[in-house]
Structures are given as C-alpha cells and as structure tokens.
Amino acid sequence: MRKLVFLPVAALLALAFLLPGQEGPKKEVGESVARPKKKGDPVEAEQPKIPSKLTRKDKLDIADQPDFKVDTSVVNVDVAVLDNKGRFIPNIEKKYFRILEDNIPQQVTNFARGEAPMTVCMVIEFSNLYQQYYSQSWYQTLQASYGFLQTLKPEDYVAIVAYDLRPEMLSDFSTDKQKAMEAMQRLRIAGFSESNLFDALTDTADRMKDIEGRKAIVLISSGVDTFSKLTFDKTRKILQDAAVPIYAIGLMQALREYYDARGGMSAISRMNFLQADNQMRTFAKETGGQSFFPRFYGEFPSIYHDIHESLRNQYSLGYSPSNTTKDGKFRKIKVELVNPANNEPLRITDDKQKPIKYTIVAKSGYTAPREVE
Numbered sequence: 001m002r003k004l005v006f007l008p009v010a011a012l013l014a015l016a017f018l019l020p021g022q023e024g025p026k027k028e029v030g031e032s033v034a035r036p037k038k039k040g041d042p043v044e045a046e047q048p049k050i051p052s053k054l055t056r057k058d059k060l061d062i063a064d065q066p067d068f069k070v071d072t073s074v075v076n077v078d079v080a081v082l083d084n085k086g087r088f089i090p091n092i093e094k095k096y097f098r099i100l101e102d103n104i105p106q107q108v109t110n111f112a113r114g115e116a117p118m119t120v121c122m123v124i125e126f127s128n129l130y131q132q133y134y135s136q137s138w139y140q141t142l143q144a145s146y147g148f149l150q151t152l153k154p155e156d157y158v159a160i161v162a163y164d165l166r167p168e169m170l171s172d173f174s175t176d177k178q179k180a181m182e183a184m185q186r187l188r189i190a191g192f193s194e195s196n197l198f199d200a201l202t203d204t205a206d207r208m209k210d211i212e213g214r215k216a217i218v219l220i221s222s223g224v225d226t227f228s229k230l231t232f233d234k235t236r237k238i239l240q241d242a243a244v245p246i247y248a249i250g251l252m253q254a255l256r257e258y259y260d261a262r263g264g265m266s267a268i269s270r271m272n273f274l275q276a277d278n279q280m281r282t283f284a285k286e287t288g289g290q291s292f293f294p295r296f297y298g299e300f301p302s303i304y305h306d307i308h309e310s311l312r313n314q315y316s317l318g319y320s321p322s323n324t325t326k327d328g329k330f331r332k333i334k335v336e337l338v339n340p341a342n343n344e345p346l347r348i349t350d351d352k353q354k355p356i357k358y359t360i361v362a363k364s365g366y367t368a369p370r371e372v373e
Contacts, residue, residue: 074110075101078214078245078288079315079335080361086306088313089348089358092337096346099319100334110318118214118311119157119173121204122148122180125221125251126162127195148218148304149177160184163200165227197221198228198235201283205242216289216311219248223276232279236286240330241367245289247307248280253295288363310361321368328370335362 077099081089094111152158160171160183171183201219208215230238239246252273277293284291290310292303323331337346337360348356 074318074320075333075366076110077317077319077333077335077362079317080310080313081315081337082310082359082361084357084359088309089356090313092315092346092348095340096337097315097317098336098338099317100336101319101321101323101331103332103334104322106319106322108317108319110316112316113314115312116214116314116316117155117157118152118216119208119211120152120216120218120311121159121161121173121208122218122220123161123163123167123200123204125164125195125197127164146181147301148307149180151304151308152177161200161204162186163196165194165196167196167200167203194227195222195224196228197223197225197279198230198232201246202230202235202238202242205239205244205246208244209242214311214314214316216245216247216307218307219246219280219283220251221248221280222251222273223248223280224272225276225279236282237330237367239283239287240363240365242287243363243366244287245311245363246283246287247289247310248284248291249300249303250277250280250291250293253293286364288361290361323368326369326371328368330365330367332365333363335360 081092083089094108097108099106099108155175157173157175158180159169159173160180161167161169170186171180204217281291294300294303339346348358350356
C-alpha cells in the first residue's frame with residue numbers, strides 16, 4: 001500500500017534535465033541527493049544541511065550575491081492582482097491600495113511596480129521510492145522543468161535544492177543558469193526512501209527570508225511528508241515568519257486518479273494525498289504564493305509562465321505598522337483595492353468596459369518582533 005502513496009513523477013521530474021543536447025559535466029552514476037555517512041568521510045559529516053554561500057559573507061564576492069536588507073520598522077508586502085484567467089493586471093495606482101493590519105487601516109508609504117530581478121529557489125522532491133516506477137511521460141515533465149529555467153532573465157538568481165531524508169543544495173544562488181542545469185544531472189539515484197517536505201521548506205525559507213527584492217520558492221513535490229522533525233503547524237508558523245512566497249506544484253494528479261478509478265488506491269492512501277494537497281495549498285496561500293495541481297503534463301509550461309508573470313509583475317508596498325508593540329505576536333495582513341471616492345471595492349474593467357473579476361495575492365501576515373529583556 002505504501003507504494004501507491006509514493007508514485008513516480010518526482011523522480012521522473014528529477015531526471016527532467018537530462019535532455020538530449022543538455023549534457024553537463026559527467027557525474028558518477030551512484031551519486032545521490034542524500035548519501036549515508038561512511039567511515040573516513042568526516043568532512044561531509046560536518047557540513048550544514050544546505051551548505052550555501054549565503055552563510056559565508058566574508059568569502060562571497062559582492063558582485064555574485066543578492067542584496068540583503070533587514071528593517072523591522074517597515075513591513076514590505078509584494079502584491080499581485082490577477083484576473084480570472086490568472087493574468088497580471090497592470091497600471092493600478094497607489095491610491096487604490098489599502099492595507100489592513102489586524103483590521104486596522106495602515107498608511108502605505110512605499111510603492112513600486114513593474115519588472116524586477118528575481119531570486120528563485122527550486123525545491124524538488126527526490127525520494128528513493130520513486131526510483132521503483134517508470135513512466136513514458138517523464139520526458140514531458142523534464143522538458144517543462146527545464147522550461148522554467150528558460151523563463152528566467154540573465155539578472156535573475158536561481159538555486160536548486162533537492163530533498164529526501166534531508167535537503168541538499170545542489171546549486172547555490174547564482175545568475176549562471178548553466179550551473180543549475182548541471183546540478184540537475186546529479187539527480188540520478190536517490191539515497192533514502194523518506195520525503196521530509198517540512199524540513200526542506202523551512203530550511204530553504206529561513207535562508208531566503210532576508211534577501212531583498214522579489215523572491216520565491218518553486219516547490220515541485222507530491223506534498224507528502226513522512227519523517228520531518230517539524231509538525232505541520234510549526235512549519236506554517238516558520239514559513240509565515242520568513243514571508244518567502246511559495247509556488248507549489250502538486251505532482252501525480254493524473255496517476256492518482258488512474259489508480260483510484262480502478263480501485264487500486266485504499267481509503268488511507270486517498271486521504272494521505274488529499275492531506276498532501278491541502279498542505280501545499282496552505283503553504284502557498286499563507287505566504288502569498290500560488291498552488292497548482294496539473295493533471296496533464298502539457299499544463300506545466302503554462303504554469304511556469306504564470307509563476308513567472310506573477311513574480312515578475314508585482315506591486316511592492318510598504319508601511320510602518322501603527323501597532324508598535326513588540327510582543328512577538330502574529331499580525332494578520334489584508335490587501336484590498338478600494339475606490340477612495342466612495343470607499344467601495346475598486347471596479348476594474350476591460351477594453352469593452354466589462355467588469356473583471358480579480359484576485360489579490362499577498363502574504364497573510366507577519367510576526368512582530370519581541371522586546372529583548
């Protein structure tokens with residue numbers, strides 16, 4: 001029954017970058033995302049979970065790193081306004097935005113819009129269990145994943161993290177996309193059967209939380225967590241505090257329906273997958289990202305395009321909270337579009353003056369700093 005829970009697509013996705021004509025440096029076939037400890041290998045055992053240049057500022061060339069900014073007096077909120085087809089709605093003026101913190105209106109002091117460089121970390125599930133299956137459709141998944149890298153511009157930063165029992169940074173943040181493609185070729189044979197989603201997400205978000213500018217985690221996963229140290233609730237809190245938007249892509253949707261329709265999936269397995277989808281949907285919504293659950297591999301290119309457009313085209317708002325109490329409590333944020341003339345929801349129309357239904361995507365809140373005693 002366990003094999004029905006962990007189905008093939010993640011490993012197939014992991015092999016996605018082994019396209020003809022995209023070969024990088026040759027790696028040993030046995031190289032793994034997570035390798036068990038061996039005697040005589042003390043250096044590897046002492047490395048952090050995700051060895052990253054971001055933790056070695058003294059050795060990092062300033063020209064090869066994202067900018068950092070920490071300012072507890074200003075809350076920054078990246079906002080995307082999308083129509084009912086998921087397209088970004090441009091040219092909305094500052095006066096129409098209203099931010100509520102715990103239902104109290106705030107004064108918007110900072111406002112910017114337009115395109116800007118992005119810092120993206122692709123977090124890919126790669127568990128040993130997925131090596132037990134094979135599907136001809138893995139080529140399509142591979143091409144779609146490779147296509148996401150192609151949507152990034154030369155000035156964008158990208159990193160690759162794969163996880164099973166633990167997360168491993170295969171490629172550090174860099175504007176060199178070739179490094180990311182070469183890192184993908186290390187995903188050949190997984191080392192463990194576990195899939196610790198919560199640990200991988202929180203580890204990555206914690207390292208990205210102080211990066212300035214537009215940033216995001218693109219999560220490619222089944223959403224199943226098997227052995228993480230953190231609980232779901234603790235993971236939610238950490239991700240909310242980090243405020244790094246998560247764009248989650250749930251895998252194996254079509255394959256799950258195939259098994260379910262033929263009676264090959266138990267009620268427990270079905271519930272496990274529904275819970276996994278809900279977890280990914282929650283992480284995305286509460287961090288100001290989006291979640292996608294494609295049933296057909298042909299949907300991947302449009303999904304990556306939507307992620308690209310949502311990240312690239314955002315409104316960056318900032319405000320100084322009216323509540324200056326440093327109590328360490330979670331403050332809820334709500335962004336609205338309001339017509340200041342009548343204080344009613346803003347009406348947006350298309351070229352034919354027909355009203356457009358729109359959705360506002362923004363993080364749900366933040367945790368206030370705590371007074372140091």
